[in-house]
Amino acid sequence: IEISNMQKIYKMGDNVINALNGINLYIGKHEFVAIIGPSGSGKSTLMNMLGCLDTPTSGTYTLDGREISKMNDNQLAEIRNFKIGFIFQGFNLLQKLSAIENVELPLIYQGVGTKERHQRCKVALEMVGLGSRLHHKPTELSGGQQQRVAIARALVSNPPIILADEPTGNLDTKSGAEIMGILKELHKNGNTIILITHDNDIANQAQRIVRIQDGEIIEDREVG
Numbered sequence: 001i002e003i004s005n006m007q008k009i010y011k012m013g014d015n016v017i018n019a020l021n022g023i024n025l026y027i028g029k030h031e032f033v034a035i036i037g038p039s040g041s042g043k044s045t046l047m048n049m050l051g052c053l054d055t056p057t058s059g060t061y062t063l064d065g066r067e068i069s070k071m072n073d074n075q076l077a078e079i080r081n082f083k084i085g086f087i088f089q090g091f092n093l094l095q096k097l098s099a100i101e102n103v104e105l106p107l108i109y110q111g112v113g114t115k116e117r118h119q120r121c122k123v124a125l126e127m128v129g130l131g132s133r134l135h136h137k138p139t140e141l142s143g144g145q146q147q148r149v150a151i152a153r154a155l156v157s158n159p160p161i162i163l164a165d166e167p168t169g170n171l172d173t174k175s176g177a178e179i180m181g182i183l184k185e186l187h188k189n190g191n192t193i194i195l196i197t198h199d200n201d202i203a204n205q206a207q208r209i210v211r212i213q214d215g216e217i218i219e220d221r222e223v224g
């Protein structure tokens with residue numbers, strides 16, 4: 001991941017907001033990076049850029065050698081489906097579907113057949129400790145369990161990059177620690193992990209901390 005001189009400007013009537021103001025950021029393979037900053041500092045905007053959910057006003061973003069900032073919506077969707085697993089604060093599970101049906105969604109998009117899909121989803125749910133909850137709906141699961149379903153959904157398609165936006169924000173301390181444990185495990189298994197947070201204790205569990213304020217990186221250091 002290589003971001004160079006990235007700017008994102010939001011225009012609201014006469015109001016011009018420099019949400020990202022010249023970001024330079026390199027994230028290598030297999031890194032575990034926390035992006036930290038106060039509310040309004042530009043974290044979500046940067047997350048949207050990293051996750052190919054939006055394009056910058058100016059500057060460049062290359063992922064795996066491909067220039068992202070000039071891509072159209074279809075190309076962006078393809079990158080998202082194959083390169084990135086998303087984990088959100090609010091889990092973003094479909095309430096009418098069971099755990100395993102939620103985890104199946106990315107594989108359905110990828111056109112994976114029923115039998116293989118089922119097998120891979122089972123393995124993913126077992127990996128996050130939910131092997132005995134395959135057919136539970138989100139309302140029948142605790143918050144920590146719902147986030148683990150979301151992690152299974154993020155990792156079932158084997159994306160190299162996991163992008164987690166405040167993944168422990170809605171959880172109690174114990175469930176949050178379990179989620180961080182799973183992210184560390186994924187990192188050990190070779191994933192690149194990018195974690196967005198406003199919590200110093202969470203950020204300190206990463207290998208590297210990038211601090212953002214007013215749309216600029218004000219600190220970038222290794223933890224340890």
Ligand code: ADP
Nearest residue numbers: 010012017019038039040041042043044045046
């Ligand atoms: P954080 O995630 O750190 O709270 P954001 O990236 O959400 O920060 O916001 C950075 C700045 O950009 C804020 O001033 C916010 O009000 C503004 N902003 C974010 N999204 C939009 C948008 N869609 N339209 C207009 N302004 C926005």
Ligand code: ADP
Nearest residue numbers: 132133136137138139140141142143144145175
């Ligand atoms: P905790 O957050 O401490 O895990 P919960 O009461 O939310 O506590 O969950 C305890 C267990 O009960 C979980 O394993 C979950 O799968 C199950 N469970 C929770 N709510 C329901 C429900 N409404 N229907 C069926 N099972 C449930």
